[in-house]
Amino acid sequence: MKKNLLILILFFSSLFSQDINLEVEKDELVVEVSGMVCAMCAYGIQEGLSELSFLNQKVYKDDGINIDLDTQMIYIPIDLSKKIDEWEAIQIINDAGYDTVAIYTNFEGNKIEKKNIPKLVS
Amino acid sequence: MKKSIILLTIFLSFLQAHPIVFKGGKVIWLIDSPNITDIRFGKTFTKKFYSGIRVFNDKSSDQSYIASNNNLLIKRWNHSSYQANIYSLSSVGLNIDSEKSMYNIGLHADWENRRFMVMHMIEYSSFNESTKNSIRLAFTPKITDYKGTAVWLIAQYSNHSFDDKNNEILMPVIRILKRNYLLEFGGNGKETFLTLMTHF
Numbered sequence: 001m002k003k004n005l006l007i008l009i010l011f012f013s014s015l016f017s018q019d020i021n022l023e024v025e026k027d028e029l030v031v032e033v034s035g036m037v038c039a040m041c042a043y044g045i046q047e048g049l050s051e052l053s054f055l056n057q058k059v060y061k062d063d064g065i066n067i068d069l070d071t072q073m074i075y076i077p078i079d080l081s082k083k084i085d086e087w088e089a090i091q092i093i094n095d096a097g098y099d100t101v102a103i104y105t106n107f108e109g110n111k112i113e114k115k116n117i118p119k120l121v122s
Numbered sequence: 123m124k125k126s127i128i129l130l131t132i133f134l135s136f137l138q139a140h141p142i143v144f145k146g147g148k149v150i151w152l153i154d155s156p157n158i159t160d161i162r163f164g165k166t167f168t169k170k171f172y173s174g175i176r177v178f179n180d181k182s183s184d185q186s187y188i189a190s191n192n193n194l195l196i197k198r199w200n201h202s203s204y205q206a207n208i209y210s211l212s213s214v215g216l217n218i219d220s221e222k223s224m225y226n227i228g229l230h231a232d233w234e235n236r237r238f239m240v241m242h243m244i245e246y247s248s249f250n251e252s253t254k255n256s257i258r259l260a261f262t263p264k265i266t267d268y269k270g271t272a273v274w275l276i277a278q279y280s281n282h283s284f285d286d287k288n289n290e291i292l293m294p295v296i297r298i299l300k301r302n303y304l305l306e307f308g309g310n311g312k313e314t315f316l317t318l319m320t321h322f
């Protein structure tokens with residue numbers, strides 16, 4: 001009985017942990033955050049990430065990045081010729097007052113990788 | 123005794139905060155309400171601590187003050203569909219004419235998702251020995267994306283107690299947000315309310 005219950009829980013949790021339908025470019029980081037419900041408050045994320053050392057500013061011009069409040073996703077175009085430090089982006093988002101949930105990359109162009117980010121202790 | 127209160131307030135000032143924006147973010151803020159005209163400028167030094175300066179005029183006494191304004195984010199809850207916050211607020215300063223000291227302490231709590239917002243603030247001000255309670259209930263008829271112009275409709279209730287008087291004001295307020303700019307305007311036929319704010 002217990003075993004069946006465990007199988008059932010694992011089955012349902014796998015259903016709910018399915019990655020959302022997400023497109024990630026080869027030269028892009030996509031960061032899932034939580035708490036990003038207000039555009040004016042999220043402005044701090046844009047300001048901070050515009051200083052990111054490996055940001056490719058040609059894609060979104062002055063905006064630097066793209067923020068989707070509906071999905072709580074931040075799209076960061078990256079310059080692959082530079083050293084990519086995902087932690088730098090996570091730290092900036094955290095300094096803006098938000099929690100990072102996961103980071104998605106597709107460096108090989110055919111496989112989206114998801115890394116869950118543990119909540120930072122502040 | 124008074125000295126102890128001032129020292130305590132200065133101490134609290136460093137444990138305090140209000141609109142905390144983002145680390146390094148600067149804020150310019152103008153409020154014109156039935157009780158006060160208030161101009162503030164400050165910087166968010168860490169994601170939890172804001173410090174700045176404010177110059178304000180208490181309309182009931184027509185006295186002006188200059189004060190340091192320090193706010194602290196006590197607790198934030200980030201969720202995929204909402205954010206909630208508790209802030210402490212404080213100011214400590216002087217009457218511009220008499221140089222008499224003043225302080226102001228308060229608590230601010232809010233909860234918001236992309237459609238609704240609830241806010242409660244309670245403040246005590248030493249210059250007129252008043253307590254002010256403010257409650258806001260807000261909703262936006264249209265959820266906008268990051269680059270869009272958001273319009274919020276707010277019901278604002280405040281209860282201001284001083285000199286054995288109790289002044290209650292209910293006011294509808296409209297809030298317009300566009301990127302890093304905020305405009306709020308309210309009026310109830312007798313009084314008006316205006317807030318302009320930007321951070322950068």
